[in-house]
Amino acid sequence: MDRAPARPRRRADAERSIERIVSAARERLSRDPDATVDDIAKAAGVGRMTVYGHFRTRPELVEAALAGALRAGEETLGGVDLGGDARDALTRLLASSWALVAESAALLTAAQDVLAPGRIRDLHGDAADRVENLVRRGQRQGVFRTDLPVAWLVSSMQYILHGAAEEIRAGRLANADATRIVTATVLSILRR
Amino acid sequence: MDRAPARPRRRADAERSIERIVSAARERLSRDPDATVDDIAKAAGVGRMTVYGHFRTRPELVEAALAGALRAGEETLGGVDLGGDARDALTRLLASSWALVAESAALLTAAQDVLAPGRIRDLHGDAADRVENLVRRGQRQGVFRTDLPVAWLVSSMQYILHGAAEEIRAGRLANADATRIVTATVLSILRR
DNA sequence: GTTATGTCGTACACGGGTGTACGAGTTAAT
């Protein structure tokens, strides 16, 4: 966030390092929320001191990783057509992005340990809003249930996604089946 | 496990201490998987050294807490009538035990950090089997879906329960509504 | 080619949790 326009002066190799570090942080923190700064540095093929050269503290690094994942998510979500039948829209949304959302969710729990609650809402807010709006539209169309709180419906989707990612990680679910299974499960929850 | 018949000799106050410690461990670890031995000791109204007097290491304490929770779970689950229509049976099962299962799930993730995988399966195995059998019976009765793997159906139930507990903890879900919401959600997932 | 910037190893101070050692005081068992 402040890394783009903060100091206009930055060398090309520094740019490259930062990108590799943030990318490694996303990858590692998604698998282990307690991943060490040293772990991340190693995964990025970089010395620990280099990391501290760009991120003063570990929380700052975690925040950058979360921001990066959310920005990537925004791009993907932005390209999905959310019009038409809400069920179809949701199916399209899940097909193109469920894995990414699930990964971000894991990273998000990692962030919850070290970042202030308000900070997270700021970064994550509108991503969640988008889904919530889609659910509401489905309700207005009469295809989604209205007997449960919207907040719960959205949350339960999150938990299903998170769970599916976990099952894959543990080898109990094949990656090929995942999209179909996740979609079917989520639609079942929302169905009127 | 080895605490009952290990040394037949144990004083009444020691018995009391152990019970309070295990109980406190269940309570605290369900809220924070990284709870300190000292945290647990304080919650039990006992000195840290007393804890180490009964449990040599922290993992050993975690295991005792998990075992205690599962034993309590077995008692509750054992008292539920699982006959008749599988949907009704599942509703009864959830009504009487969802909170407990959800709590144990949180404790279970705490245990996953410190215990060997095999150790957990040993303790948790038949509790999961019971639910799985109920799901299979529902499929045979034609009231539960068969287009998704049974293992996934059971897992997704777990994740929903876990999520509901989380929502309550965060204050986003009222305890009074929880049973109804959880039941409705789970039945929606299983419905044919 | 000079200079500022970035890389990164070693070393260290610090904090926090774990597990051990000692020992004095307390309480149940008989």
Place this chain on the structure above:
DNA sequence: ATTAACTCGTACACCCGTGTACGACATAAC
């Protein structure tokens, strides 16, 4: 009432991750 079991504070050694300091070397920028 004597004994063995239990409680529990203080103190300490240990490990591990964080963040800082110093400094040598490499490399991009001009």
